[in-house]
Amino acid sequence: MERPGDDATLETATRVWQGLNTLVADRHNRRKEVADALGMSFSRIRALRRIAPGPLTLRELAQRMSADPPYTTVIVDDLVKRGLAERVAHPVDRRSKLVRLTAEGKAAADRAIAILTVPPDDLLALPREDIEALDRVVSKLLG
Template identity: 80%
Template sequence: MARPEDTNQQADDALAADATPAAGSTSAADAASTAHSTPPADAAPAPDATPVARDTPAADDAPHPGDATTEAATRAWQGLHTLLLDRHNRRKEVADALGMSFSRIRALRRIAPGPLTLRELAARLASDPPYTTVIVDDLVRRGLAERLTHPVDRRAKLVRLTEAGHTAATRATAILATPPDALLALPTEDIEALDRVVTKLLK
């Protein structure tokens, strides 16, 4: 099947062919027009009205004032990603230390402030309820959490941490919150400046 652009091209070619006279078929009117429009050999050439093209950059090619700022922000963001997820991946460190996946550790830290229903915990983990149930079952099996009957809705269950669960959550928080040595080695003014920037970004 011919594409629309091919059909358009064929139509254009046909129009061009119809408008082009065959070889040797120049009419008398065309010849007369050519005779009148041809300047004599000694006539002065007509001035060229076509402006000379100059290599002037287009408006879109001109540098924008915000480009340097955007590039710096991109470098900073990529650098933070590398620092947090590659060079100093505390998630792997805390998972190895506690002997469980980081999804379990996240659940521990979400439950630590107080008991939650499974639905509330799933929302805070941005997880679906069935997978949240799997996580809670594992925490209960490890002796880190327990299920309680909801005091108002007898059909619902609350999940709260055991003493061992609170100990594990506290240890996880300490590992995650410990700054790397490279950060502590920076000058005080640099650390304070970074603290101000991060505080602004978290607002």
């Protein structure tokens, strides 16, 4: 990994990175809020969010969650038991099943996304030009 050339840049970048981690992981971590609202663990909510765009095989879901397949199976079993997901036949590969959300599962995923994407008040309190500057920087980093 290439590092900035001077110590001042590295020091500033380190301070920014630590600040971002504090903001996202500590001050505005909505994992507990969304888990409480939906009555399930955040790992199950992550699975709902990954399946929401469309059906996935268990293997694809495990990869998208960076989880091992047996753990993903436990999560999907629980989502099925709750009526939030279902296993359906794969249209091309008869040996494989797809996991898709039920209407209740889609509603739960939408609710989770709504909770997780609301900007914190501290961010909304910034002047518009600061928010726009942050948007440009984050867009470059995600690039």
